[in-house]
Amino acid sequence: MTVAEPQAGSATPQPRPTRNRPRFRQWGFGLEAVLAAALLAVSAVSVWRLNRGFPNVDAVLVSDVPAGAVLVDARGPLAYRRGHAPGARHLYARNLLTFRGAIGGQLAPHDEIVAALHRIGLHPHDTVVVYGDGSGLDAALVTLVLQVNGVNARVLRGGASSLGANRSSDVPRVTPSSASFTRNARLLVTAKDSLSHIAENAVAPLDVRSDSAYEKGHVANAVQMPPSAFWGAGRLPRYADFNAMLAAARLTGDTHPLVYSDDLRSAALAWLALTAYGISHVHVVSAPFASLEQAGASVTTTAASAAVSRRSQSLCWK
Amino acid sequence: MAAQTIDMRGEICPYPLFETRKHLEALGSGEELEVYVDYPLALDNITRWAENNGHTVVEVVEEGDSEWRIVLRKS
Amino acid sequence: MTTFTLISGLIVGLAFGYALQRGRFCTNTGFRDILLSGDSTLFRAWALAVLVQLVGVTLLHAMGALPITVPPLWLGANVVGGLAFGVGMVLAGGCSSGTCYRVGEGLAGSLLALIAFGLGVVVTDHGILLPLERGLRAATVSDTRIGATLPEFLHLPTWVLVPPLALVTGAWLWRSGVTRYRSGGWPWQVSGTALGLVGVAGWLSSAATGRDFGLSMTGPLRTWFASLLGTPSALDWGSLLIAGLLAGSFLSALIHGELRWRVPKGQRLLQSLVGGSLMGVGAQVAGGCTIGHSLTGLSVLSLGSIVTTAFILFGAWGAGYFMFIRPMRRAMHGAPS
Numbered sequence: 001m002t003v004a005e006p007q008a009g010s011a012t013p014q015p016r017p018t019r020n021r022p023r024f025r026q027w028g029f030g031l032e033a034v035l036a037a038a039l040l041a042v043s044a045v046s047v048w049r050l051n052r053g054f055p056n057v058d059a060v061l062v063s064d065v066p067a068g069a070v071l072v073d074a075r076g077p078l079a080y081r082r083g084h085a086p087g088a089r090h091l092y093a094r095n096l097l098t099f100r101g102a103i104g105g106q107l108a109p110h111d112e113i114v115a116a117l118h119r120i121g122l123h124p125h126d127t128v129v130v131y132g133d134g135s136g137l138d139a140a141l142v143t144l145v146l147q148v149n150g151v152n153a154r155v156l157r158g159g160a161s162s163l164g165a166n167r168s169s170d171v172p173r174v175t176p177s178s179a180s181f182t183r184n185a186r187l188l189v190t191a192k193d194s195l196s197h198i199a200e201n202a203v204a205p206l207d208v209r210s211d212s213a214y215e216k217g218h219v220a221n222a223v224q225m226p227p228s229a230f231w232g233a234g235r236l237p238r239y240a241d242f243n244a245m246l247a248a249a250r251l252t253g254d255t256h257p258l259v260y261s262d263d264l265r266s267a268a269l270a271w272l273a274l275t276a277y278g279i280s281h282v283h284v285v286s287a288p289f290a291s292l293e294q295a296g297a298s299v300t301t302t303a304a305s306a307a308v309s310r311r312s313q314s315l316c317w318k
Numbered sequence: 319m320a321a322q323t324i325d326m327r328g329e330i331c332p333y334p335l336f337e338t339r340k341h342l343e344a345l346g347s348g349e350e351l352e353v354y355v356d357y358p359l360a361l362d363n364i365t366r367w368a369e370n371n372g373h374t375v376v377e378v379v380e381e382g383d384s385e386w387r388i389v390l391r392k393s
Numbered sequence: 394m395t396t397f398t399l400i401s402g403l404i405v406g407l408a409f410g411y412a413l414q415r416g417r418f419c420t421n422t423g424f425r426d427i428l429l430s431g432d433s434t435l436f437r438a439w440a441l442a443v444l445v446q447l448v449g450v451t452l453l454h455a456m457g458a459l460p461i462t463v464p465p466l467w468l469g470a471n472v473v474g475g476l477a478f479g480v481g482m483v484l485a486g487g488c489s490s491g492t493c494y495r496v497g498e499g500l501a502g503s504l505l506a507l508i509a510f511g512l513g514v515v516v517t518d519h520g521i522l523l524p525l526e527r528g529l530r531a532a533t534v535s536d537t538r539i540g541a542t543l544p545e546f547l548h549l550p551t552w553v554l555v556p557p558l559a560l561v562t563g564a565w566l567w568r569s570g571v572t573r574y575r576s577g578g579w580p581w582q583v584s585g586t587a588l589g590l591v592g593v594a595g596w597l598s599s600a601a602t603g604r605d606f607g608l609s610m611t612g613p614l615r616t617w618f619a620s621l622l623g624t625p626s627a628l629d630w631g632s633l634l635i636a637g638l639l640a641g642s643f644l645s646a647l648i649h650g651e652l653r654w655r656v657p658k659g660q661r662l663l664q665s666l667v668g669g670s671l672m673g674v675g676a677q678v679a680g681g682c683t684i685g686h687s688l689t690g691l692s693v694l695s696l697g698s699i700v701t702t703a704f705i706l707f708g709a710w711g712a713g714y715f716m717f718i719r720p721m722r723r724a725m726h727g728a729p730s
Contacts, residue, residue, distance in 0.1 A: 031648065035408045035641075042401045043594045046601035047458055049397065238460070244603025247395045248627045314612035314631030315604065317465055317680040328657045330486035330502045330665065331422060332429060336717050339430075343725050357500075358576035358651055359417040365575050367430045378575055384651045 052239050054276040060143065061236070061276060062129055062154045063162075069127045072120070072146075072153070074138040075160065083167030085131070085160070089120040089174060093138035096145050097264060107188065107264060107286035113145060114181050121174035124150035124181055134159030136231040140268035144284065148188045149181040155272065158234045187271075191287040191295040194258060198297065203258035203283060204251060208270045213262065218289075220298045223249040227266040230273035242277060251279070260285040260292060320352035320389060321345055327356040327385065334360035335367060338390070342373065345392050350376060353388045361386050394628050401598035402630040406637015408591050409608060410494055413638070414645035416584020417576070418442075419491030420683040421482040424709045429717055434572050438581035438588070439687070444562050445589020446607070446692035450596055451555050454693075459596055462605045464680055464690045466541040466697035470529035474679025475686075475701040477671050479708020482683070483716060485509075485668025486661075489610040489682040492669070493635070497642030501656040506669035511618035513673020518615055519624070526678050543694040554694070577649070592688060595634070602630045607692065609685035610635065611676040675708075 065071060071088035073080050080090045096113055097105035107113075122128065128151055132139030139155045146153035156162055189197065197203045198219070205222035207214050214224040229237065229245055236242070246252050257274060259282060261267040267284050274282045285292065293299055324341055326334035334355050342351050355361055365375050368390050376389040412418070416438055423435030453459035482488045485506040487495055492510065495503035516522050544551045566585075574580060579587070596607040613631030620626055646652040657665075676682040679701045681690055687705065690698025 031411070031644065035404070035411055038404045039408050039591065039594045042404050043597050045397070046401065046594075046597035049601040050458060050460075050597070238603075240601050241603040243395060244398075244629070247398065248629075252395060314609070314616045314626075314629055315462070315606055316609065316612040316615070316677065316685055328655050330500070330657050330661050331419070331491075332425065332486070332717065333661075335430060336721070340721060340724050343721075356653060356655055358578060359419070359422065361576045362417065362434075362574055362578065363422075363426070363430070363432065366432055366434070366573060369573070370431065384653045 050240060054236055054239055054242075054273075054278070056278040057236070057276040058154075059275055060154055060272050061157055063157050065129045065156065065163075066127065069129045070122065072128050072130045072142060073160075074130050074132045074142040076138075079133065079160075081169060083169055085163045086166055086168040087172050088131075089122075089172060091116060091120055091130075091142055093132075093141040093265060096141060105264060106288060106291060107145070110183055113149070117146075117149065117151075117181060118177050118179075119174075121177050122146075122151060123177050123179040126151050128153040129156050130154070131156040131163065132159050134161060134234040136234070136269050136272070137263075137265040140231075140272045141265045144188070144268040144271055148184045150184070151181075187282070187284065188286045189258075189283050191285060191291045191297075194260070194283070194285045194292060195295055195297055197258060197283065202256060204255045206249070206251065206257040206259045206270065207289075208259055208261040208266045209289065213289075215301065215303075217293075217299045217301055219260065219292060220300045221304055222260075223251070223304045225249060225270070227261075227269055230269045236273055236276055242273065246277070254281075255279070256281040256283065258283045258285065260287075260289055262288045262290075264288070321349040323352040323354070325354045326360065327354050329355075329357075329360075331357075331359065332363070335363045338364050339367070342368075342390060342392055347392055350389055350391045353390065354381070354385070355388065356385045358384065361388065364388055364390075394633075395602070398602045398630050399633060401602065402633025403637040403640075405591060405595045405598055405608075406634040406639075407641035407644070408637075409490075409588075409595070409634065410497060410638035410641025410643070411645045412579075412584060412587040412591055412641075413490055413494040414497060414642040414651075415649075416579045416581070416588065418494075418584050418588060419487055420687060420705075421486070421488040421491050421709065424479075424706050425483055425713045428710050428713050434581050437566055437569055438585040440562060441566055441582065441585025442588035442592065442688060443691045444559055444566070445586055446592040446596075446688065447555065447694070448559055449589065449593035450607070450692045451551060453593070453597070455552065460600050460605045461596070461693050463542055463693050463695045464686060464697045465533060466695070466700065467530040467533050467680065468700065469532045470526070470678045470680065471697050471700040472704050473529050474675040474677075475704025476708040476711075477675030478679065478682060478701075479675075479705040479710075480712040481668045481671025481673075481675055481708075482705075483668070483709050483712035485665050485672060488684075489614075489672065489676065490638075490684050492672075493610065493638050494642035497639050497644075498646040499652050499654045501654065502661055502665040505662055506665040506672070507614075509666045509669025510673040510676070511614050513670040513675075514611060514615045514677045515618045515622060515673075517674045517677040518619070522674060525674075529678055530680075541696040543696060543699065546696055551694070576651075588688070592692060596689075596692075599630045604630050607689035608634065609681060609689055611680075611682045611685050615677070 071085050072091050073084045073088040074093050096108055098108045099105040130139045130143045130153055143153045143155050205219045207218045207222040207224045208227055251257055259267045259270045271282050271284050322341055338353050368375050372393040374391040376391050379387045381387050420439055423439045426432045427436055454461050492503045492506045496507055517526050544554045592608050613635045616626045616632050686698040687702040
């Protein structure tokens with residue numbers, strides 16, 4: 001704080017205008033207009049993105065049954081007998097699994113699966129709509145296995161309740177088929193093949209189990225996303241949420257996820273959502289995590305740095 | 319003709335206004351206070367407060383990039 | 394982090410920072426100056442911003458175009474955190490957004506306050522002050538999905554409550570006199586509207602990246618500081634908002650000739666440090682700051698935000714009284730005539 005000499009001889013001038021920067025004014029107006037336009041554009045794009053569905057959803061999900069499609073009921077025998085859509089054939093998801101040893105079961109041998117497909121009279125290139133109880137688990141697994149064998153199968157949104165009230169208890173008469181099915185070995189891979197994929201660094205392991213199972217031990221570098229991330233209340237998650245979770249897990253673009261779980265049905269759900277999202281190279285391990293461990297996968301307890309959690313949303317109360 | 323000059327450059331909010339008020343209250347009626355500020359909000363605050371309280375803003379001179387010399391006269 | 398997140402976060406941040414700097418928008422000054430000098434200019438800017446966002450977000454949500462989350466009500470945490478934040482911001486000379494945009498203008502004191510803020514948030518979030526946060530938040534009253542909102546509390550539907558609120562606030566704002574802005578900044582009507590619109594755009598673009606909230610500083614600053622201090626989190630929309638904010642205010646100051654490196658005396662630097670830390674701790678405990686609660690949270694009529702804002706106000710007034718009003722009265726009594 002300084003004390004200055006009073007200045008002599010100055011009359012009291014009028015208050016003078018303070019700002020005189022014409023050259024900057026123009027820049028200012030320009031930037032303001034650009035920012036306003038950009039903000040408007042961002043808002044418009046956001047509204048569009050908030051309302052969009054999954055880009056590739058038609059490859060795996062349908063809302064109505066197309067004419068000429070074969071209906072397949074993926075639910076258990078009790079539910080099927082109690083009442084299924086008229087003409088729907090029964091292919092119980094659990095019948096596609098064997099439970100020798102592993103908890104969640106692994107995929108049954110190819111011949112057994114083909115026999116099951118023959119029994120309900122399916123051929124490759126048939127158009128099939130699979131429905132379950134709405135939880136997505138059974139329907140996703142059946143659809144996955146059908147697609148692996150070359151059948152154009154898709155899941156019906158909402159499960160059995162989307163089919164109207166007409167119910168039948170009669171098993172439809174079907175001529176068994178004898179078509180030959182070739183299995184797509186890229187989509188559904190054995191534990192051994194998974195290891196070579198991992199060794200070649202060609203895949204991004206994705207662990208679809210609970211948090212506690214993941215913490216106890218997971219494949220090295222595997223990112224964890226719980227089954228609820230892929231499906232809830234009979235439908236796919238919101239596109240923006242799913243997008244954010246995949247971005248946090250670094251699973252966008254050209255990455256090839258290798259999905260494994262304890263329950264092949266959860267892995268199938270993950271496959272469903274990832275394919276609907278537009279990731280074209282999804283591999284599903286046909287055996288549970290324990291088999292991967294047994295086959296020699298390197299297992300760790302350190303969480304992968306790209307952890308999917310709500311914390312990555314920068315919200316102060318989570 | 320400023321009876322007092324205070325340099326509030328570098329001060330954080332709200333000390334420019336606070337010190338200005340303190341020193342202006344201590345002056346006699348008609349005396350002038352010269353305040354140096356280097357923050358636009360301080361310029362707004364001080365001049366607005368002065369005008370709202372009956373004092374006169376004699377002049378505001380831009381001394382440099384974001385630097386002002388305000389002269390207030392107490393009512 | 395996707396391309397859309399990157400671009401939208403930065404653009405909203407740039408617009409936010411630019412508008413803050415042009416409008417000299419600081420809730421601290423707005424709240425405190427009502428007591429200190431009777432000047433309600435910035436308070437009106439803030440009220441207008443809240444009003445615009447309230448109307449915008451309510452409409453968009455009612456149309457089903459915008460998913461929202463409501464900050465929860467934690468009575469203990471909201472009160473204590475709000476008070477701490479209010480005191481802290483008066484000490485530091487700026488609220489959270491004020492501090493950030495002033496960093497862009499070149500104020501060293503605000504830079505120190507920002508660093509202290511970030512550290513305060515991190516220490517409370519997963520450091521030694523975590524028990525404090527947990528204890529105060531133990532009185533959680535609401536579920537974060539739905540939250541406790543004013544309409545729910547009053548058992549009134551939103552569409553009944555919002556229009557009268559908006560009209561009353563609008564009428565009060567309309568009756569304001571002319572204000573002079575010698576520094577050439579935006580009048581409060583412009584800055585309030587601009588910030589309200591930026592807030593709405595923030596809600597939309599953030600929701601489109603999966604983060605169902607609007608503008609906020611505490612969470613994003615936690616992400617930045619936690620990442621810098623060794624617990625990396627994925628950079629998301631909120632993180633880019635902060636980066637854009639700093640850049641936007643910097644650009645605005647540069648263009649308008651208000652960019653200048655200003656360093657206060659030692660005592661003020663210490664004050665900024667202490668104030669910033671208090672702000673950080675208070676904001677993390679309460680679950681938000683003057684942006685997260687007092688701007689964004691109020692736009693969804695969150696009870697937690699209402700309580701926190703009220704206590705930020707009380708804290709600021711309390712600190713303002715003891716730091717400025719009382720010394721001034723004493724000085725006036727003892728002043729030579």
